Amino acid sequence: DTAVSQTPKYLVTQMGNDKSIKCEQNLGHDTMYWYKQDSKKFLKIMFSYNNKELIINETVPNRFSPKSPDKAHLNLHINSLELGDSAVYFCASSQRALNLEETQYFGPGTRLLVL
């Protein structure tokens, strides 16, 4: 069983469209994250939820809106997609938030290409 899964794996869309990426973890963790990895492989945190509550909200355009229906799921909705949104988006989870030595477990990534 995949610990952290994301759908879709690939997403190709036109500029201006709205799209969603879904993430599910079956590890029983309380905390989930969204990261963006750009074309140069730079990884940057976007959001984090702890037990459905937003705890990290980095400087991200408000076109990006995370939603956590329960602590096992964290979705990312992107409005009015722009060319610069093309990247790989990774979901991750950890047992607890704000615990220094918590391991974050990453999903396989969603490769988004905006044309």
Next chain:
Amino acid sequence: QQQVKQSPQSLIVQKGGISIINCAYENTAFDYFPWYQQFPGKGPALLIAIRPDVSEKKEGRFTISFNKSAKQFSLHIMDSQPGDSATYFCAATTSNTGKLIFGQGTTLQVKP
């Protein structure tokens, strides 16, 4: 502002050699330093981590060396193998934020 600077960007090592990746940080509030390994098409996975009160940590062929006064730490891969070919990220975090701040990544190629 890049809080964690990583070098080199890419590294080619012969099988059996030592791979060394360096990182430097600015924020003295960082108090946990993990390294993540990412294979092509996969998500990053934790490899090894260290706290700043320890100068060295070894797990198998992987060793982290930590220099608190210089605000630098490095990953050494001994007896590098082709299966080690991947991108390696250093990272840093503080206990009150839970945010992992990543370095820029180093793409390692180990030649047979």
